[in-house]
Amino acid sequence: MFIDILLAFFCALSFLPLTTGYCAYSYGRSFWLWFVLGCVLPIVSFFILFALLYRKEMDRGYQLLAEAKAILASAEEKAKSVKIEDQE
Known part of the structure; x- marks a missing residue:
């Protein structure tokens, strides 16, 4: 029973660092850096990462680049579709 509680606690504790690392990696940032920050400062690193990503998404230059x-x-x-039609 004690092992089950420890395992459940470890899984719950590792959820936020994994989420932070995954979000950072999907936006081109280092997974391991943000995973470690998520382990050391779980809640704070999560909000810092999302503030950085929000700032990047709201930047007009980044929006123009995406467009x-x-x-x-x-x-x-x-x-490509015109080239395929010309070949037929």
């Missing part, structure tokens, strides 16, 4: 990437991706798709 430009979407336009280029759609133009490449159209070019």
